[in-house]
Amino acid sequence: MMTSIEESPLYSIANPKSLAFFGASNNLTAMGTNLLLSVQALGFEGPIYPVHPKSDTVLGLKAFQSIDDVPIIPDLAVIVLPTAIVNNTLEACGKRGLRNAIVVSGGFKEGGEEGRLRELELTDIIQRYGICLLGPNCLGVTNPHQRLNTTFIPYEGPPGFIGLASQSGSLITQLFEHLFMMGWGFSTAFSVGNEAVVDVVDCMEYLAVCPHTRVIGLYIEGIRRGARFIETARRIVPHKPIVALYVGGSEAGRRAGFSHTGAMAGSDRLYEGLFRQSGIIRARSVTELFDFCGVLGSQPLPRGARVLIQTHSGGPGAAAADACGRAGLEVPLLSPEALEALAPFVPNTGSVQNPVDLTFTKNPLDFYSKIPQVLAGDRNTDTLLVYFMTPSQVVARGMRWMGVPEDQIAKEGAKMMDDQCRSFMEAVQPSGKPLVGFTFRGHHEPSIQGLTRRGVPVFPGPERAARSVAAMVQYAEFRKKWTAPQACKDA
Amino acid sequence: MMTSIEESPLYSIANPKSLAFFGASNNLTAMGTNLLLSVQALGFEGPIYPVHPKSDTVLGLKAFQSIDDVPIIPDLAVIVLPTAIVNNTLEACGKRGLRNAIVVSGGFKEGGEEGRLRELELTDIIQRYGICLLGPNCLGVTNPHQRLNTTFIPYEGPPGFIGLASQSGSLITQLFEHLFMMGWGFSTAFSVGNEAVVDVVDCMEYLAVCPHTRVIGLYIEGIRRGARFIETARRIVPHKPIVALYVGGSEAGRRAGFSHTGAMAGSDRLYEGLFRQSGIIRARSVTELFDFCGVLGSQPLPRGARVLIQTHSGGPGAAAADACGRAGLEVPLLSPEALEALAPFVPNTGSVQNPVDLTFTKNPLDFYSKIPQVLAGDRNTDTLLVYFMTPSQVVARGMRWMGVPEDQIAKEGAKMMDDQCRSFMEAVQPSGKPLVGFTFRGHHEPSIQGLTRRGVPVFPGPERAARSVAAMVQYAEFRKKWTAPQACKDA
Numbered sequence: 001m002m003t004s005i006e007e008s009p010l011y012s013i014a015n016p017k018s019l020a021f022f023g024a025s026n027n028l029t030a031m032g033t034n035l036l037l038s039v040q041a042l043g044f045e046g047p048i049y050p051v052h053p054k055s056d057t058v059l060g061l062k063a064f065q066s067i068d069d070v071p072i073i074p075d076l077a078v079i080v081l082p083t084a085i086v087n088n089t090l091e092a093c094g095k096r097g098l099r100n101a102i103v104v105s106g107g108f109k110e111g112g113e114e115g116r117l118r119e120l121e122l123t124d125i126i127q128r129y130g131i132c133l134l135g136p137n138c139l140g141v142t143n144p145h146q147r148l149n150t151t152f153i154p155y156e157g158p159p160g161f162i163g164l165a166s167q168s169g170s171l172i173t174q175l176f177e178h179l180f181m182m183g184w185g186f187s188t189a190f191s192v193g194n195e196a197v198v199d200v201v202d203c204m205e206y207l208a209v210c211p212h213t214r215v216i217g218l219y220i221e222g223i224r225r226g227a228r229f230i231e232t233a234r235r236i237v238p239h240k241p242i243v244a245l246y247v248g249g250s251e252a253g254r255r256a257g258f259s260h261t262g263a264m265a266g267s268d269r270l271y272e273g274l275f276r277q278s279g280i281i282r283a284r285s286v287t288e289l290f291d292f293c294g295v296l297g298s299q300p301l302p303r304g305a306r307v308l309i310q311t312h313s314g315g316p317g318a319a320a321a322d323a324c325g326r327a328g329l330e331v332p333l334l335s336p337e338a339l340e341a342l343a344p345f346v347p348n349t350g351s352v353q354n355p356v357d358l359t360f361t362k363n364p365l366d367f368y369s370k371i372p373q374v375l376a377g378d379r380n381t382d383t384l385l386v387y388f389m390t391p392s393q394v395v396a397r398g399m400r401w402m403g404v405p406e407d408q409i410a411k412e413g414a415k416m417m418d419d420q421c422r423s424f425m426e427a428v429q430p431s432g433k434p435l436v437g438f439t440f441r442g443h444h445e446p447s448i449q450g451l452t453r454r455g456v457p458v459f460p461g462p463e464r465a466a467r468s469v470a471a472m473v474q475y476a477e478f479r480k481k482w483t484a485p486q487a488c489k490d491a
Numbered sequence: 492m493m494t495s496i497e498e499s500p501l502y503s504i505a506n507p508k509s510l511a512f513f514g515a516s517n518n519l520t521a522m523g524t525n526l527l528l529s530v531q532a533l534g535f536e537g538p539i540y541p542v543h544p545k546s547d548t549v550l551g552l553k554a555f556q557s558i559d560d561v562p563i564i565p566d567l568a569v570i571v572l573p574t575a576i577v578n579n580t581l582e583a584c585g586k587r588g589l590r591n592a593i594v595v596s597g598g599f600k601e602g603g604e605e606g607r608l609r610e611l612e613l614t615d616i617i618q619r620y621g622i623c624l625l626g627p628n629c630l631g632v633t634n635p636h637q638r639l640n641t642t643f644i645p646y647e648g649p650p651g652f653i654g655l656a657s658q659s660g661s662l663i664t665q666l667f668e669h670l671f672m673m674g675w676g677f678s679t680a681f682s683v684g685n686e687a688v689v690d691v692v693d694c695m696e697y698l699a700v701c702p703h704t705r706v707i708g709l710y711i712e713g714i715r716r717g718a719r720f721i722e723t724a725r726r727i728v729p730h731k732p733i734v735a736l737y738v739g740g741s742e743a744g745r746r747a748g749f750s751h752t753g754a755m756a757g758s759d760r761l762y763e764g765l766f767r768q769s770g771i772i773r774a775r776s777v778t779e780l781f782d783f784c785g786v787l788g789s790q791p792l793p794r795g796a797r798v799l800i801q802t803h804s805g806g807p808g809a810a811a812a813d814a815c816g817r818a819g820l821e822v823p824l825l826s827p828e829a830l831e832a833l834a835p836f837v838p839n840t841g842s843v844q845n846p847v848d849l850t851f852t853k854n855p856l857d858f859y860s861k862i863p864q865v866l867a868g869d870r871n872t873d874t875l876l877v878y879f880m881t882p883s884q885v886v887a888r889g890m891r892w893m894g895v896p897e898d899q900i901a902k903e904g905a906k907m908m909d910d911q912c913r914s915f916m917e918a919v920q921p922s923g924k925p926l927v928g929f930t931f932r933g934h935h936e937p938s939i940q941g942l943t944r945r946g947v948p949v950f951p952g953p954e955r956a957a958r959s960v961a962a963m964v965q966y967a968e969f970r971k972k973w974t975a976p977q978a979c980k981d982a
Binding site (some may be wrong): 003029034037064106107111145152153155165167168170171174175177178181208219221245247248265284285286287312314315318319321322323326348349391393394398399401440441442443444461462463 | 496517519525528598643644645657658659661662665666669670672708712738739761771775776777778793804805806807809810812813839840846848851882884885888889892931932933934935951952953954
């Protein structure tokens with residue numbers, strides 16, 4: 001097993017110091033142009049050498065007629081050319097001495113007999129030159145920690161902790177904003193495409209030792225190396241959680257996968273067993289894939305399945321309790337000590353059963369400090385699940401009432417909400433227990449952003465929150481089982 | 492069965508011409524003050540008479556020391572007073588001749604033996620005076636078509652088509668923005684609280700004849716009048732769909748419900764049977780409750796379970812196919828005629844299997860006009876499910892490229908996306924088939940707003956979309972079965 005990413009054959013694909021770029025032009029309708037714009041938008045710091053048969057410059061960069069004209073041997077070639085000229089270009093790169101390439105172009109194994117033969121030719125070339133290849137028919141790589149993003153959409157938000165190996169490039173590039181809204185981001189994401197060389201297993205091995213990656217996500221339409229996949233996962237899971245989404249289980253999903261990347265899918269039950277054997281948490285949807293990654297990468301592991309729900313509204317509390325029950329979690333009563341400590345803060349309309357429903361409290365500040373402190377400290381609790389709901393218009397109403405000048409209301413309100421979020425975090429963190437929120441407000445709300453920015457996942461609705469907590473519990477159990485000391489020999 | 496809302500005992504609660512308001516003051520920490528501010532914020536057009544023992548004015552309105560001083564008999568009293576003085580106030584209202592009241596205050600049946608006795612006294616008063624009462628322990632009513640909203644949070648967005656009877660007031664007022672983001676809104680929503688008089692069944696009867704209500708949603712912690720509930724639902728369902736969420740099925744949900752509104756919950760299986768007998772679509776979460784209402788109220792009914800998926804990205808397409816399969820929908824191949832009509836618009840990297848994956852097309856406009864027109868017209872299709880993803884930053888990139896001045900990019904981009912949305916609608920609407928979208932972008936995107944504003948639900952992720960389509964299919968089957976003509980007597 002590798003001990004650092006520098007040992008990985010994928011190192012220069014994810015961390016190139018220089019790029020050769022084929023297929024970008026000054027024409028925005030070309031796919032390659034868009035990808036190079038994404039590279040530039042994230043501020044890639046190394047030199048970029050566009051190769052173009054006619055233009056002297058491409059997107060403001062000096063262009064070269066052929067790879068032979070490029071003054072150095074770039075670390076990585078990104079190829080976004082018409083299918084027919086990809087193999088020749090790859091061969092030219094090999095001759096020039098390049099040893100890493102991403103082929104974005106499609107029209108290979110996924111595209112009939114002609115494509116299959118073309119992919120055979122491609123694998124022959126890369127074997128001859130010893131090229132490490134990502135693709136073909138992929139979107140390349142996103143490594144925001146290195147300011148690298150070869151995908152279609154510019155990267156949004158700060159670098160993150162989710163490592164992804166995906167048989168869909170769209171589910172990298174088109175998820176940037178989705179992750180950003182939840183307070184998450186990619187550490188490094190690989191779009192593996194047809195997996196002519198680099199496959200999901202290689203990416204798992206890289207991500208296992210990537211220091212920015214706290215959790216590994218997999219989007220799978222079909223696995224080629226089953227035994228190696230299981231073996232690799234079993235080595236990783238005791239140290240880093242793996243979450244996988246498999247979409248080939250239904251007939252329609254299987255057909256879609258084949259026409260997409262030529263993947264041969266197996267039955268749902270086969271993959272269910274494969275994931276279970278491997279200690280992999282299974283997600284049932286794209287949303288769950290990233291939800292599970294988000295909580296596993298941001299929260300401490302719960303010691304058990306007991307969830308305490310904090311709310312100021314009965315309906316959302318009951319819905320959360322119901323969602324926890326359906327997700328297989330426990331919603332136990334509070335300990336006598338917690339009940340006693342809580343008593344001063346609960347109005348007579350409230351409830352100290354679980355959910356703890358504070359209703360309309362006289363001092364809303366308690367909701368953000370003393371109450372969560374007591375609840376997180378409760379010995380009957382493994383995870384705190386909290387309903388958050390502070391519409392900025394209601395805050396503005398209060399500010400206006402207190403005489404805050406109209407032009408300062410937005411700023412003062414945002415500051416107040418930010419203080420509350422910080423206070424909440426400070427109240428819970430000493431417990432070392434996971435904190436997960438839910439809301440029905442939008443993520444644009446300052447009261448929600450103040451939490452997501454501090455690493456607290458706030459889900460739209462309790463169901464996604466509950467299922468994510470259940471995923472953490474499942475991983476904690478895997479980990480306990482797999483890292484348990486062997487039966488003591490002296491006994 | 493009633494034929495118009497005017498015949499309903501709830502008419503003046505949902506459509507009062509004047510209000511007496513108890514418990515609002517000039518102090519924002521009082522619950523009542525917040526509710527009156529919500530009433531004012533929506534621009535209630537009738538006279539409002541705050542009753543306050545000391546203040547001459549309340550929130551800028553002339554106040555009255557007692558209900559006897561109010562110059563007219565208001566249509567509706569809203570009471571948000573301390574528990575101990577609610578019953579006396581209600582009695583005073585009765586004496587004065589008021590016949591409709593909302594009691595927001597809690598501390599009745601849901602609050603122990605003392606509360607139970609207090610609620611008995613309350614029912615005695617309302618029976619003596621013939622008062623129609625909503626509550627106690629509720630948030631009242633939201634009827635944006637009449638500019639009435641007695642709940643905590645100001646109403647957001649235009650009046651809508653979802654009628655709701657809810658045993659949680661929070662799940663009305665705290666969902667305003669959630670619905671608005673999806674392009675939906677309430678027609679009239681009732682928070683029934685402890686149901687001392689008006690219960691969920693009464694609200695269903697009202698909403699059945701409410702002309703603004705296209706679909707009825709129910710949030711249920713426990714039903715009191717089971718037989719009447721089934722009978723009422725069975726009368727409504729052939730004409731208007733009903734969707735229900737029951738949260739008492741798990742032990743934790745049951746406990747939460749009891750401490751919330753004193754509801755006696757039954758087993759999950761009991762309610763499953765009850766909903767099935769009644770022809771009610773069952774939602775499993777708050778999100779599903781409103782998703783199902785949203786599609787049923789905005790889309791024509793599908794004739795069957797066959798879904799055609801349009802995408803320009805393989806992964807989201809495969810995930811959508813998988814989600815449809817899991818939701819029990821069919822994802823059939825296209826008809827030969829549709830395949831032929833589609834051929835000119837599909838690039839060689841694309842796929843015309845279902846999902847129809849257009850990939851990176853040369854003419855993106857086809858995605859919004861000719862392609863959906865062909866797909867919606869396909870005889871193998873009952874519903875069109877479309878993946879939408881146009882990040883405004885990518886549009887801006889294109890605009891900048893075309894030389895659009897920087898200060899016009901946002902406006903021109905928004906206009907272009909709006910045109911595309913209109914074009915899409917015009918292409919699909921003649922088919923009379925449902926159109927449902929999904930995306931991983933936020934709802935703030937102009938390309939998404941252009942659709943939601945036109946009544947197309949665009950879900951975050953394919954799973955919610957697929958389950959919502961399945962709910963439409965289920966309702967269409969109920970309706971076909973229940974409105975089928977009896978076996979022909981002449982045969």
